[in-house]
Amino acid sequence: MQFIDLAAQYQHLKTKIDARIQGVLDHGKYIMGPEVQELEEALAKYVGVKHAITCANGTDALTLSMMVLDIKEGDAVFCPTFTFFATAEVIAYEGATPVFVDSNEATFNICPLDLEKRIQATIAEGRLIPKAIIAVDLFGLPANYPEIQKIADKYKLKLVEDAAQGFGGSINNKKAGSFGDIATTSFFPAKPLGCYGDGGAIFTNNDEYAELIKSYRVHGKGRDKYDNIRIGMNSRLDTIQAAILLEKLEVFPFEMVSRQNQADKYSKQLHGIVDTPIIPDGYISSWAQYTILSRDRDSFMNDYEKEKIPTMIYYKKCMHQQSVFSSLNCINNDYPVAESLAKMVISLPMHPYMNDGSIYE
Ligand SMILES: *Cc1c(COP(=O)(O)O)cnc(C)c1O
Numbered sequence: 001m002q003f004i005d006l007a008a009q010y011q012h013l014k015t016k017i018d019a020r021i022q023g024v025l026d027h028g029k030y031i032m033g034p035e036v037q038e039l040e041e042a043l044a045k046y047v048g049v050k051h052a053i054t055c056a057n058g059t060d061a062l063t064l065s066m067m068v069l070d071i072k073e074g075d076a077v078f079c080p081t082f083t084f085f086a087t088a089e090v091i092a093y094e095g096a097t098p099v100f101v102d103s104n105e106a107t108f109n110i111c112p113l114d115l116e117k118r119i120q121a122t123i124a125e126g127r128l129i130p131k132a133i134i135a136v137d138l139f140g141l142p143a144n145y146p147e148i149q150k151i152a153d154k155y156k157l158k159l160v161e162d163a164a165q166g167f168g169g170s171i172n173n174k175k176a177g178s179f180g181d182i183a184t185t186s187f188f189p190a191k192p193l194g195c196y197g198d199g200g201a202i203f204t205n206n207d208e209y210a211e212l213i214k215s216y217r218v219h220g221k222g223r224d225k226y227d228n229i230r231i232g233m234n235s236r237l238d239t240i241q242a243a244i245l246l247e248k249l250e251v252f253p254f255e256m257v258s259r260q261n262q263a264d265k266y267s268k269q270l271h272g273i274v275d276t277p278i279i280p281d282g283y284i285s286s287w288a289q290y291t292i293l294s295r296d297r298d299s300f301m302n303d304y305e306k307e308k309i310p311t312m313i314y315y316k317k318c319m320h321q322q323s324v325f326s327s328l329n330c331i332n333n334d335y336p337v338a339e340s341l342a343k344m345v346i347s348l349p350m351h352p353y354m355n356d357g358s359i360y361e
Pocket residue numbers: 057058059060083084086087136162164165185186187188198199200
């Protein structure tokens with residue numbers, strides 16, 4: 001058994017994906033070819049936002065959103081401490097200071113109560129200007145946007161949704177990628193919607209942000225491609241990746257059903273043995289990971305290994321425990337929930353083709 005079986009998915013979609021790739025080879029427009037535009041329209045429609053703008057990867061998608069929000073030195077950006085490194089990295093990359101927030105113990109997502117506490121502490125300290133929040137849809141479950149948006153509004157902060165893992169999830173039928181001022185996702189192969197290389201996208205309903213993002217992703221171009229009006233970056237999605245994603249997006253809703261079935265199966269089997277994921281009412285997870293908690297992680301993982309079932313730990317180390325952030329002088333034990341999650345989490349194999357390679361059973 002594989003943790004994520006991308007080859008099984010490819011075998012299932014081979015004819016269509018091969019034809020799409022061949023189409024790009026035939027027209028030869030490898031950068032910003034017609035498939036990129038087609039994909040952006042399909043993504044915007046799927047997520048239910050006005051603009052979807054593709055880029056080179058999920059980290060760039062976050063960086064581009066930081067650039068658009070003018071995040072810079074002296075600014076505080078709040079993010080969960082229990083997340084993938086890129087969420088915090090992009091804040092520091094802009095010269096701003098990440099302020100880490102503890103997790104909710106049921107959902108593992110950013111805790112709104114602790115978020116407000118950290119915002120108030122930052123204001124009281126007066127050293128940094130609170131500017132934005134990056135909330136993460138960890139393991140596929142959307143963060144508590146109804147509460148987080150209220151806090152963002154109260155303190156006049158911008159809200160970014162890091163939906164790198166959340167693409168496909170929803171809250172009361174509102175899709176991940178549509179929350180906050182800007183949302184981002186990743187098409188890294190192992191994410192719920194992955195391509196065959198690196199890729200990412202940014203979602204927004206704000207026309208001004210959309211224009212800025214399109215400029216920043218191509219060297220800060222102005223109306224004339226050779227007149228650059230700001231310092232940007234080179235972060236385009238390859239046409240071949242867009243072509244692959246178009247075919248994968250087509251079957252994605254079926255894959256989501258298959259992921260949900262697999263999660264239900266796990267939860268039934270593991271009920272009472274370990275803490276299984278809690279999905280609040282009205283929420284749908286994209287099941288980027290199926291993650292359980294075990295107080296005896298080593299022996300649980302050993303037992304699975306004996307059965308030749310791979311398991312992974314996402315994540316062993318919180319952001320406030322990362323060497324590179326030691327200069328922030330975060331206090332250990334200041335994040336009790338996240339620290340205990342880091343000691344207990346185990347992720348089990350999860351992909352849509354786990355049973356005989358079929359998603360339609
Ligand atoms: C994967 C991931 C990213 C970064 O995406 P890349 O495409 O690998 O750059 C950012 N945030 C989270 C939460 C992720 O899981």
